[in-house]
Amino acid sequence: MAASRMSQWGNDLYTGRRSYAIVGHRRRWYTVSAALLLVSVTLLLVRGLTPSIDFSGGAEFTLSGVSDTAQQPAVDAVAAIAPDSVPRVSVVGTSSLQVRTGTLDDAQVRATAEALAAAYGIPVADVSSSFIGPNWGADVTSKALRGLVVFLVLVTIIMAVYFRAWRMAVAALVALLHDLVITVGLYAGVGWEVSPATVIGFLTILGYSIYDTVVVFDKVRENTAKVLEQKRYTNAELSNLAVNQTLVRSINTSVVALLPVSGILFIGAFLLGAGTLRDIALALFIGMIVGTFSSIYIATPVAVTLRAREPAIKAHTAMVLAARTADTGSAGIPVEHVRVGANVPGVHLGAAAQPKRRKPPRPTGRKP
Amino acid sequence: MRTLVTLAVLVTALLGTLLIGTRFSDASLTPKLALDLEGGTQVILRPVAQDGEQVTAEAIAQAIDIIRQRVDASGVAEAEITSQGGSSGGTNIVVSLPGEPDQATLDLVRESAQMLFRPVLTYNTPGVTEPTTAIADLADPADASDLAWLTQDVLDTFAALDCTDPANLTGGSSASGAQDAPISACDQQGAFKYVLGPVEILGNDIDSASSGLRVGPTGALTNEWVTNITFTSAGTSAFRDVTTRLLALESPRNQFAMVLDGLVISAPAVNNVISDGRAEISGTFTRESAALLAQQLNFGALPLTFEVQSEQQISATLGSEQLQKGLLAGLVGLILVALYSLVQYRALGFVTIASLVVAGVITYGLITLLSWTQGYRLSLPGVAGIIVAIGITADSFIVYFERVRDELRDGRSLPAAVEEGWRRARRTILASDAVNFLAAIVLYFLAVGGVRGFAFTLGLTTLVDLVVVMLFTHPLLIVLARTRFFGEGHRLSGLDPEALGARSRYVGRGKVVPAGSRAFPGPGGPPDETSGDDGAPLVSDDADPRRLTIAERRAAQQRASQATVDRKDV
Numbered sequence: 001m002a003a004s005r006m007s008q009w010g011n012d013l014y015t016g017r018r019s020y021a022i023v024g025h026r027r028r029w030y031t032v033s034a035a036l037l038l039v040s041v042t043l044l045l046v047r048g049l050t051p052s053i054d055f056s057g058g059a060e061f062t063l064s065g066v067s068d069t070a071q072q073p074a075v076d077a078v079a080a081i082a083p084d085s086v087p088r089v090s091v092v093g094t095s096s097l098q099v100r101t102g103t104l105d106d107a108q109v110r111a112t113a114e115a116l117a118a119a120y121g122i123p124v125a126d127v128s129s130s131f132i133g134p135n136w137g138a139d140v141t142s143k144a145l146r147g148l149v150v151f152l153v154l155v156t157i158i159m160a161v162y163f164r165a166w167r168m169a170v171a172a173l174v175a176l177l178h179d180l181v182i183t184v185g186l187y188a189g190v191g192w193e194v195s196p197a198t199v200i201g202f203l204t205i206l207g208y209s210i211y212d213t214v215v216v217f218d219k220v221r222e223n224t225a226k227v228l229e230q231k232r233y234t235n236a237e238l239s240n241l242a243v244n245q246t247l248v249r250s251i252n253t254s255v256v257a258l259l260p261v262s263g264i265l266f267i268g269a270f271l272l273g274a275g276t277l278r279d280i281a282l283a284l285f286i287g288m289i290v291g292t293f294s295s296i297y298i299a300t301p302v303a304v305t306l307r308a309r310e311p312a313i314k315a316h317t318a319m320v321l322a323a324r325t326a327d328t329g330s331a332g333i334p335v336e337h338v339r340v341g342a343n344v345p346g347v348h349l350g351a352a353a354q355p356k357r358r359k360p361p362r363p364t365g366r367k368p
Numbered sequence: 369m370r371t372l373v374t375l376a377v378l379v380t381a382l383l384g385t386l387l388i389g390t391r392f393s394d395a396s397l398t399p400k401l402a403l404d405l406e407g408g409t410q411v412i413l414r415p416v417a418q419d420g421e422q423v424t425a426e427a428i429a430q431a432i433d434i435i436r437q438r439v440d441a442s443g444v445a446e447a448e449i450t451s452q453g454g455s456s457g458g459t460n461i462v463v464s465l466p467g468e469p470d471q472a473t474l475d476l477v478r479e480s481a482q483m484l485f486r487p488v489l490t491y492n493t494p495g496v497t498e499p500t501t502a503i504a505d506l507a508d509p510a511d512a513s514d515l516a517w518l519t520q521d522v523l524d525t526f527a528a529l530d531c532t533d534p535a536n537l538t539g540g541s542s543a544s545g546a547q548d549a550p551i552s553a554c555d556q557q558g559a560f561k562y563v564l565g566p567v568e569i570l571g572n573d574i575d576s577a578s579s580g581l582r583v584g585p586t587g588a589l590t591n592e593w594v595t596n597i598t599f600t601s602a603g604t605s606a607f608r609d610v611t612t613r614l615l616a617l618e619s620p621r622n623q624f625a626m627v628l629d630g631l632v633i634s635a636p637a638v639n640n641v642i643s644d645g646r647a648e649i650s651g652t653f654t655r656e657s658a659a660l661l662a663q664q665l666n667f668g669a670l671p672l673t674f675e676v677q678s679e680q681q682i683s684a685t686l687g688s689e690q691l692q693k694g695l696l697a698g699l700v701g702l703i704l705v706a707l708y709s710l711v712q713y714r715a716l717g718f719v720t721i722a723s724l725v726v727a728g729v730i731t732y733g734l735i736t737l738l739s740w741t742q743g744y745r746l747s748l749p750g751v752a753g754i755i756v757a758i759g760i761t762a763d764s765f766i767v768y769f770e771r772v773r774d775e776l777r778d779g780r781s782l783p784a785a786v787e788e789g790w791r792r793a794r795r796t797i798l799a800s801d802a803v804n805f806l807a808a809i810v811l812y813f814l815a816v817g818g819v820r821g822f823a824f825t826l827g828l829t830t831l832v833d834l835v836v837v838m839l840f841t842h843p844l845l846i847v848l849a850r851t852r853f854f855g856e857g858h859r860l861s862g863l864d865p866e867a868l869g870a871r872s873r874y875v876g877r878g879k880v881v882p883a884g885s886r887a888f889p890g891p892g893g894p895p896d897e898t899s900g901d902d903g904a905p906l907v908s909d910d911a912d913p914r915r916l917t918i919a920e921r922r923a924a925q926q927r928a929s930q931a932t933v934d935r936k937d938v
Contacts, residue, residue: 225632261755
């Protein structure tokens, strides 16, 4: 039964019987994410983003005296001339159509006008063309960016206060930027045009990424709140336990969030073709996967790396490791087999957890 | 239980308001849709400069800004405003408004905008303030800065003016007021409100404005951004008179306000008499804000009036097919979510589904209510935002259930695990929702256009998430924890302590209690069927034997063979 195996897996992750050294192997994940970032930036630079009419403006055709106001012939006519452009078709009044396309050169404008006239069976003279400016002007972008900066500053302050560690806030921001760059880069790789819906998708990803990171960090905070008051585990080990303990939650949440989005993406991409729905669903689909990845593999490891520089944490880690190496001599437990888990009643913590004799070992050469 | 009733009352009130609204007012049971889904009215405006001069691209950009400010502040969400260059020459502004905008909105769009300079008489915080009494006997005002302009009428209007209400930030000719009378005006950002004296300088009196780094007394450039204004000859003498008079006055009467389209864009204080018609405005400018002020002043120098070229109905840019298919996709996704949570959480999955349904009903109700009262309109990105919210809302339940499971694994009984799990999950849910809500608030107040609509949807769904998890999911789980099916951890309940690997727990005085059962059954609680007849420690035989001492294991085996109640048969 899948569910019972899943819950057994969850149990083992909780108690630490099974544990993935996500923080321990953080260099590996940093490499993976650096590679992803590199690919994204390359895609962004090489392929670039294709702005939609809303950002770049373009050409507008007005068809008057149309008897059939179906929108599809216009879409097909434009696609034949400028396949990259996603036209917006709307009915104006009762018998005219308005078709907006991306930027076209003069020859394309003439060809499109002829194609549109042919598609609707009207004389070419009834198709008038003009240029339109962007409706998502520079001021909309600048105001959105200003809002974003204010939000990021505020959220950093709030997280620093809430987690009582500014380094965790910084780690959350690193994860956020990581998600954003990869999402935008992969979107550029797919090559669909960037519409306002895409931008809104990217903004949603910001919110989702921060949200996901906060949930994982809250468990990290809970596990490491008293890290300095115990001598058994290091900060890194307790943080790793937190990631493992929230792993089931992370998987369940991302599956639940991705199901509707992939539904929209599937229908949008394969049944509807280009459009708002497809753009936003793709942005969300990539962003959610990357967001879940970063909340598990990037956020906490970065927080651990950063916090390892705190003097108190540094001293504590050194002390725990030294004590453990000293124990290894007497108890014979290899250091890498230390089991980090929730303290569950009745679990045997190994001989190392038993009270030890304070007397020095007997001198050798004497049988008891 | 009481909270569940509260929620039921709230939801009923919400839906009741809507129903009453439909019957007695113009509300409808479906939310209004934005331009991309429903279509609307497209107004094409041709800007005409008053002196027949050439209209610059900057002036068009500024005019678009002013129209956007008017439209956004009047509560019409998701309007599209673009420039359109016709082949016949000249540039038009195309404003597309969703639905059928009323006459007031259309008038607001096509009014001309004016730049006026007025002296500041007094100012206050933006909200509604305590009314003050005017000076008893008022002489006729001697000049524009005379406090005798503050009649009781003016002061009452000023006290009642609420600049925190976006509806008062629309600007327009009604806000500009008569030129020879004092007005109460809002700051463009809604940060202050002012009483301003009669108009002293018109926008046409400005020759031009520019921004740049300030030139210091030695002629070297400083690090400070400033806006420079040059006045025409008429403006120079008027401005010399104004600065001479204002310089002698106390603050705030030494300030003059630059009013664009009825809103104060800047209110600098006069530092010296400016007789050459070259004024410099300094302050906490950045490069952008100095440039913006210069752009606004230049617009004022060449006021535009808008001629309506055409006003037509346009259809939705997205076919109705898109919306239907999109909703179908969302529905399929939801069914998959329901199936997944049933597989993962068994009967607990029904709690998730019920909570999502409640969240859906509340969100739908609120959106419909807000589109009736606030003019909110649902666009396709908005629909997508709501579909994403399914994930964030469901996450609250997942965090909560996982915490409860963790507590069960620690060996707590279900009611105790629900209590403790909730205490911890609540912190996480509040923290993460607070972050989302913050994002929504900041973006709502600082952004414009489509981003604003997105911020609104995000804030709304975050609040609904909190309400549902606090007032529905948690109380429901408390009630369910008392039932036999969940409380005893039925195999299909999703809270089976055995499947969760719960350990039996040492409760002191030599007693070990099997996982999931109550340590000390309360007087009203069900009898603890798993404790032995003699009250001696009883350990269920399914527990991991390695954790028992040999003596305990033998005792348990002996007792198990005698026991009449077998846990597995219960």
